[in-house]
């Protein structure tokens with residue numbers, strides 16, 4: 748179910764990408780963090796890496812922006828796909844993660860078009876991997 752939802756969502760985003768209006772309506776990373784991620788990544792719920800915990804984030808940041816964003820988006824262990832928010836776009840999710848990283852010792856920026864392509868490529872790889880192995 749999750750896989751199909753992600754695929755459908757990816758297809759939607761490809762269609763919507765050239766629409767500048769849609770781009771302008773995107774939420775900021777901080778806004779998405781406050782609305783969604785903070786509930787778990789603020790207090791460290793269920794072992795979520797806490798925002799500001801540079802030690803916990805160092806290893807994750809080392810995975811690279813495209814890989815970590817895609818894995819979080821698809822879902823990994825106790826991290827729910829899309830942070831449990833099906834109305835978020837991949838770009839908004841990516842912005843929220845970049846914002847958490849900037850506040851946790853890293854320097855990631857809001858993704859540009861090239862980074863978004865690279866995140867989508869990692870998303871496809873992750874989905875393939877999950878299909879083959881049944882786990883991440």
Ligand code: HEC
Pocket residue numbers: 779780783784785786787788792793794795796807815816818819823824825826827829830831840843844
């Ligand atoms: C319902 C709680 C919850 C919400 C909401 C949530 N997360 Fe998480 N997140 C987790 C937990 C728990 C982990 C640790 C997963 C593990 O290692 O088992 C995690 C881990 C992660 C990771 C690391 C994934 C990895 O590869 O180890 C990223 C990236 C992440 N979250 C991003 C986000 C972003 C961005 C948001 C908001 C859009 C968000 N999360 C919202 C619970 C949450």
